Amino acid sequence: MDSIQAIILAIIEGITEFLPISSTGHMIIASSFMGIDNDNFTKLFEVNIQFGAIISVIALYWKRFVQSLQFYYKLIYAFLPAAVIGFLLNDYIDMLLESVIVVAIMLVLGGIVLIFIDKVFEGKEQHDEVSYGTALKIGFFQCIAMIPGVSRSAASIIGGMTQGLTRKSSAEFSFFLAVPTMFAASAYKMLKAYLDETLSFSSEEIQLLVIGNVVAFLVALAAIKFFISYLQKYGFKVFGYYRIVVGLIILLLVALGYDLNI
Known part of the structure; x- marks a missing residue:
C-alpha cells in the first residue's frame, strides 16, 4: 500500500462509516480494485483508521459527551451485545471479511430494506428520548452489521427507529454508539x-x-x-438504490470471472 492508496481508503472510510452503505464493504472492494495485498498491515489499517472517524463524532458532539453519566451508561448498554458477540465470533467474522460475495449480497x-424503510415508519409516533x-x-x-456489507450505521439506525x-x-x-464499538474493535486489533x-x-x-486517521477524521x-x-x-x-447498484455491479464482475483479490 502506498500513500495515495492509503488516502483513498481513508476518504472512503470517512464518507461511508456513518452513512448506511457499509464502510467495511466499500474498503474491501476498493482495496481489491486497487490491487492492495490483503496482508496483515492492510487489515490493521482498515480497522485502525476508524480512530479518526471516532474523533470526528466527539469533536462534533462534544457537549453530549460531557453532559451526564447517564449518557455513558446508555452507551454501555448498547455496546454490550456487540462486545460479547464480537468476542465470541471474532474468527468467524474475520472469515466473512474475506468474501466479496457476502459483501455484495x-x-x-x-x-x-432502505428503499422501503421510510414507508414502514411513516405516520407512526416518534420521540427523541433513548x-x-x-x-x-x-x-x-448493531450486531447484525458484523456481517460485512450490512452497515453498522444502517443496522443501528433502523434499530432506533423500531423503538x-x-x-x-x-x-x-448510532454515531455515539460508534465511539465505544469502533474504539474496541480498533484497540483489539492493535x-x-x-x-x-x-x-x-x-x-x-x-x-x-x-495519514489515514487524519484524512478519515x-x-x-x-x-x-x-448525512443528518x-x-x-x-x-x-x-x-x-446506491447499495443495490454497487452490489449488483460486484456480482456481475464476479460472474464475468474478474478476480477481485479478496
Whole structure:
C-alpha cells in the first residue's frame, strides 16, 4: 500500500462509516480494485483508521459527551451485545471479511430494506428520548452489521427507529454508539498486532496509519453533517438504490470471472 492508496481508503472510510452503505464493504472492494495485498498491515489499517472517524463524532458532539453519566451508561448498554458477540465470533467474522460475495449480497439486501424503510415508519409516533431498554435493543441490531456489507450505521439506525426514535435521534445515537464499538474493535486489533511477535511494521507503514486517521477524521466531519441534513429532508431511499447498484455491479464482475483479490 502506498500513500495515495492509503488516502483513498481513508476518504472512503470517512464518507461511508456513518452513512448506511457499509464502510467495511466499500474498503474491501476498493482495496481489491486497487490491487492492495490483503496482508496483515492492510487489515490493521482498515480497522485502525476508524480512530479518526471516532474523533470526528466527539469533536462534533462534544457537549453530549460531557453532559451526564447517564449518557455513558446508555452507551454501555448498547455496546454490550456487540462486545460479547464480537468476542465470541471474532474468527468467524474475520472469515466473512474475506468474501466479496457476502459483501455484495448484503449490499443488495440492505438496499432493498432502505428503499422501503421510510414507508414502514411513516405516520407512526416518534420521540427523541433513548431509554436504557431502547439502547440495549439498538445494540442487538448493531450486531447484525458484523456481517460485512450490512452497515453498522444502517443496522443501528433502523434499530432506533423500531423503538420509536426519530430518524435524526436514531442517526445521532448510532454515531455515539460508534465511539465505544469502533474504539474496541480498533484497540483489539492493535493489541493483537502488538502482542504478535511475528509482526512488525516499518516507519513508512506507521506514517500511513497517521495519514489515514487524519484524512478519515476530516472527511467524516463533513459526512456526518451532510448525512443528518439529508436524512431529515429525504430519508433513506437514495442510499438503498446506491447499495443495490454497487452490489449488483460486484456480482456481475464476479460472474464475468474478474478476480477481485479478496
